[in-house]
Amino acid sequence: MTAIVAVEQIEKTFPLTGGGQYIALKGIDLQIQKGEFVSLIGHSGCGKSTLLNMVAGLDLPTEGVVTLEGHPITKPGPDRMVVFQNYSLLPWRTVRE
Numbered sequence: 684m685t686a687i688v689a690v691e692q693i694e695k696t697f698p699l700t701g702g703g704q705y706i707a708l709k710g711i712d713l714q715i716q717k718g719e720f721v722s723l724i725g726h727s728g729c730g731k732s733t734l735l736n737m738v739a740g741l742d743l744p745t746e747g748v749v750t751l752e753g754h755p756i757t758k759p760g761p762d763r764m765v766v767f768q769n770y771s772l773l774p775w776r777t778v779r780e
Contacts, residue, residue, distance in 0.1 A: 684716065685753045686750075687715050687716060687751065687752060687768040688732070688738060688750070688751055689713070689714060689748075689749070690713040690714075690737075690738070690747070690748075691747050691749075692710060692747040692748075692751070693711040693712075693734070693737065693744045693747035693748075693749065694706070694708060694709050694710065694711075694713060694744060694745050694746035695707045695708040695737070695742070697735075707733045708733055708744075711734065713734075723735065735762050736747050736765075738756065739757045739759060739763050739765045740756045740760055740761065740775075741745045741765065743757065766769055
């Protein structure tokens with residue numbers, strides 16, 4: 684059975700100001716089947732938001748692939764959403780607006 688969400692050998696690095704790279708995620712594998720409930724738990728700065736941003740299509744992995752129902756995620760789509768902990772996109776608007 685194909686996983687609803689599959690994360691395969693994900694790596695995400697960010698360039699450092701003085702040169703070099705910060706490795707945010709390395710070698711991450713995850714399979715989420717239909718009907719499963721998954722929680723990401725970890726310390727601040729461990730890569731939870733980075734991984735969720737890739738599943739949402741808001742960021743791309745440096746290496747590896749994230750798929751939704753077998754299709755690679757390369758950009759945001761109407762089948763995924765992110766609810767921010769703190770409103771940050773349009774703070775002057777309400778949810779209804």
